[in-house]
Amino acid sequence: MGREGEEFSLLLELLKLLSESEKITPTIAERELGLTREEYETLVSVLKKYFMLREEKDTVILYRGDNLKALHPWGWNYVYRIIVGSTMNMARKFPPWSVVIAEYQVYGKGRHGKTWIGSLGGLWVTYKIRLQAHLAQFLPIAVPVLLTRILGEQFKMNALIKWPNDIVVKDKKLAGILVEAEASGSDMMGYIGLGVNINNDPPLETATSLKELIGSLVPRNRVCSKLTGWISRIDKLVEKPELLRLEYLEKLSTLGKRVRIMVKDGEIVGNATSISELGELIVETASGSVKVSSSEALKVIHLD
Amino acid sequence: MGREGEEFSLLLELLKLLSESEKITPTIAERELGLTREEYETLVSVLKKYFMLREEKDTVILYRGDNLKALHPWGWNYVYRIIVGSTMNMARKFPPWSVVIAEYQVYGKGRHGKTWIGSLGGLWVTYKIRLQAHLAQFLPIAVPVLLTRILGEQFKMNALIKWPNDIVVKDKKLAGILVEAEASGSDMMGYIGLGVNINNDPPLETATSLKELIGSLVPRNRVCSKLTGWISRIDKLVEKPELLRLEYLEKLSTLGKRVRIMVKDGEIVGNATSISELGELIVETASGSVKVSSSEALKVIHLD
Known part of the structure; x- marks a missing residue:
């Protein structure tokens, strides 16, 4: 899509119509959104990748289970x-x-x-x-x-x-x-x-x-x-x-893993051995045992 | 604005609320669009450049004459x-x-x-x-x-x-x-x-x-x-x-002007002297008089 921002907004408008009436046709798209058939088809082909749509003749229908x-x-x-x-x-x-x-x-x-x-x-x-x-x-x-x-x-x-x-x-x-x-x-x-x-x-x-x-x-x-x-x-x-x-x-896949945890002023590397009562991760590092709270952990990487 | 496409869509949603009720507040923006006060204020500051808005305490009002x-x-x-x-x-x-x-x-x-x-x-x-x-x-x-x-x-x-x-x-x-x-x-x-x-x-x-x-x-x-x-x-x-x-x-500012007109397979340069009954522009070129219809003219440049 060329002008992505603008087309994205139109795509959302089309999605709104679809979610409201669970179907759309080229005629409705022309009337409600001023789309030519070609523009309409391009936008529908994008929506098809992300939403469960099926076509019956000229009508595109949003599967109720995905609405x-x-x-x-x-x-x-x-x-x-x-x-x-x-x-x-x-x-x-x-x-x-x-x-x-x-x-x-x-x-x-x-x-x-x-x-x-x-x-x-x-x-x-x-x-x-x-x-x-x-x-x-x-x-x-x-x-x-x-x-x-x-x-x-x-x-x-x-x-x-x-x-x-x-x-x-x-x-x-x-x-x-x-x-x-x-x-x-x-x-x-x-x-x-x-x-x-x-x-x-x-x-x-x-x-x-x-x-x-x-x-x-x-x-x-x-x-x-x-x-x-x-x-x-x-x-x-x-x-x-x-x-x-x-x-x-x-x-908890993290347990038993070697982890690198980014914190505000550096990183903690060690083996994740357990979880405290309060939900902190306990990491055995080269310089001893460290407790990391979820609010401290900016990013957690499993090293193995 | 960072992620322009997405923020543009939100901007249009805010404009929709404004055009519908002619006013908006941080509370309405939070309830209807899930915006924080800061996000709301950033978007309103963009809208202010293009729409006649005035503020009364916490309320932003769209001037009816611009709605x-x-x-x-x-x-x-x-x-x-x-x-x-x-x-x-x-x-x-x-x-x-x-x-x-x-x-x-x-x-x-x-x-x-x-x-x-x-x-x-x-x-x-x-x-x-x-x-x-x-x-x-x-x-x-x-x-x-x-x-x-x-x-x-x-x-x-x-x-x-x-x-x-x-x-x-x-x-x-x-x-x-x-x-x-x-x-x-x-x-x-x-x-x-x-x-x-x-x-x-x-x-x-x-x-x-x-x-x-x-x-x-x-x-x-x-x-x-x-x-x-x-x-x-x-x-x-x-x-x-x-x-x-x-x-x-x-x-018609074009009349009397020297013009360059882009057409499908080239360009016409000359003096625009008059308009035919059918609305074509008559251009005196080095090789004679040429009539250009509006549908032929892809671009018109005034050279003086």
């Missing part, structure tokens, strides 16, 4: 947008038990302000929940565990956790998790941000997508429904924190 | 969009006496497929009208004349016509005109496309804007209302074609 707008998660306040700054930030203005999903995040952030490369066809979602303060501490353990479970059950993926926030398959990043919490009276407001590479093309060599792993486009609503279901019952998941912790450690 | 969405041209079917391929193409799907306006055209075309550089803050409009076949031939003369009249009356601009399709002030392009017509029974369907540099920043040295000429932002609806009024009565304007032709010739 995030069509989701109506039971018991949740559902907010769907085509493009936002970030779902994490947007969720702040909504009540607890809101799900905020956007097709595209311009300022979507992972930890420490690093940019999440959120491309078309991925799942970019923030769940805002309210829970008892003593349960909130388990979210950073519970969320990666439930995501690996879903990937295993639904797609037979052997998904592992790369400390602290990534889900990896075959050592490549498939998802990122961002958990934040703030006090709300005697309870906590938890923000669970997830970026899952489903049908998008992550531009990094070190990342992969379900589309790439499976070899075909995947209906995103399947992942999203399962996620929402699990998060609705997250208090059940954290009821037995010892079991949860065991499962977490079992799936 | 094209607020126009309700009497007797016209009004179609307003934020971003389209081209208004010219979009107008085809609407009945005659439709006005199609977009804040941004991605594939907006001048003659011969050249790209119009349509930036934010300009007026990009297509009027679709029905008129008697014998009147349609005068549109290429009538439209530039009425636009120069409006610029003179409203802004005291000495606007001239650069053959065949440009309106210039101080030898710089202020507007482009594209007229197309198609038979519709015994009548003609006329498409009058106009691109007027009002508050946008045309990226070419050879172009200017009302903003630049006047030194401040101009309420676009003033230009658009006048245009619509004149085009509503365009049959009156072409009732006396001789007078119209005189006014056209009077304002």
Whole structure:
């Protein structure tokens, strides 16, 4: 595409029409967006790489199972947008038990302000929940565990956790998790941000997508429904924190690995041996044992 | 702006909110678009260059006279969009006496497929009208004349016509005109496309804007209302074609000038001496008199 920025905006408009009516024709594209047939076909051919579209004569139809707008998660306040700054930030203005999903995040952030490369066809979602303060501490353990479970059950993926926030398959990043919490009276407001590479093309060599792993486009609503279901019952998941912790450690690919961890003023190199009660990674270095918290770790590299 | 394409899309979303409710606050921007205050302020500072915004405490207000969405041209079917391929193409799907306006055209075309550089803050409009076949031939003369009249009356601009399709002030392009017509029974369907540099920043040295000429932002609806009024009565304007032709010739800056005209297989250089009945430019070249039609002329350069 030549003038990428402008065409990208048009692509999002086309996606908006598709998500609203689940179909589009050259006539609708001409009427609503002033596109010639050729311009329309070029844009549709781009969308086809990232969304489950099928063609019936002149009509392009978005498969309902891949239409995030069509989701109506039971018991949740559902907010769907085509493009936002970030779902994490947007969720702040909504009540607890809101799900905020956007097709595209311009300022979507992972930890420490690093940019999440959120491309078309991925799942970019923030769940805002309210829970008892003593349960909130388990979210950073519970969320990666439930995501690996879903990937295993639904797609037979052997998904592992790369400390602290990534889900990896075959050592490549498939998802990122961002958990934040703030006090709300005697309870906590938890923000669970997830970026899952489903049908998008992550531009990094070190990342992969379900589309790439499976070899075909995947209906995103399947992942999203399962996620929402699990998060609705997250208090059940954290009821037995010892079991949860065991499962977490079992799936933690970082353990036993030699790691290089970038921190603010340098790096820590050593063997990752365990996780503290507070979720810090314990690294045996040449100069002794070091505890690294997830907020300190800017980047974690597995050296073997 | 760093990632221009993505941020441009967000900018258009913000403009959409502004045009719909004529105001925006950091809270609305957070709720609707997931923007932090800082992101919001950066985007608003960009919009301020192209749209008449004023601030009251935390609220940014779009001046109604610059809100094209607020126009309700009497007797016209009004179609307003934020971003389209081209208004010219979009107008085809609407009945005659439709006005199609977009804040941004991605594939907006001048003659011969050249790209119009349509930036934010300009007026990009297509009027679709029905008129008697014998009147349609005068549109290429009538439209530039009425636009120069409006610029003179409203802004005291000495606007001239650069053959065949440009309106210039101080030898710089202020507007482009594209007229197309198609038979519709015994009548003609006329498409009058106009691109007027009002508050946008045309990226070419050879172009200017009302903003630049006047030194401040101009309420676009003033230009658009006048245009619509004149085009509503365009049959009156072409009732006396001789007078119209005189006014056209009077304002035609190309006449008497030495010109270089790019055509498909070369160029024509000579003195522009007159206009034929059919609107062709008559050029006296070293090898004799040549008639050039507007459809042949790819580019016209005034050499003095």
